Amino acid sequence: MAIKIKSVSKSAAKYVERGSQAGDEFREGVSDTTDQAERAIAAEPAYVAGIQDSIARGARVAGLQKSGTDKWKRKTLAVGPRRLVEGIRAAKSDYADGVSEFFSVIAALDLPPRGPKGSPENFERSRIVGDALHAKKIEG
Incomplete structure (x- = not known):
């Protein structure tokens, strides 16, 4: 029996709709995290293993070849300039420090x-x- 799934267009629309409303949950998740650095350090072996696996499989190169320059430019120009300016403004004191x-x-x-x-x-x-x-x- 075939698996019934939503169409790609419906799935993409739902992705955008739900993702657009996720700001509060994102903020809450960050606020509730007690020590992200400690958790990331504890996960270092998994990180290293994942990177080594990715290298062994050639995943980075394959991903770059699949997405290509056109996608990179399109996505970067769509959100990059705004995020760059916001990020720089938000980082002023961190930069100085x-x-x-x-x-x-x-x-x-x-x-x-x-x-x-x-x-x-x-x-x-x-x-x-x-x-x-x-x-x-x-x-x-």
């Missing part, structure tokens, strides 16, 4: 004098900044 320690590292450096454009002295200045920032990054 995240970069402040790196700005402090740069401000504390004692760089040698600048040389002529393209000179070894200028590359040395860049190396000093790069080394200091890298050390801060891996220090955590």
Whole structure:
């Protein structure tokens, strides 16, 4: 006996209808979560296994080939610009918190004098900044 299912168009309409009303449930789910980082860390073995399985099956490449550039552009242009702006506005204090320690590292450096454009002295200045920032990054 064949399985009776809804048409694709009805299913898609229901998906949009129900998804459009899910904001409160989404908010509640996030609010009720006590420690997402702890739970994610505890799930690390499952995450690693899933990534390794995906790599072994070539799933990422297959998915990219299936969706293609046209779908990526269509979806990105449909929602991306708005989400980008909203995300940047919402992240202002997080950005400041995240970069402040790196700005402090740069401000504390004692760089040698600048040389002529393209000179070894200028590359040395860049190396000093790069080394200091890298050390801060891996220090955590």
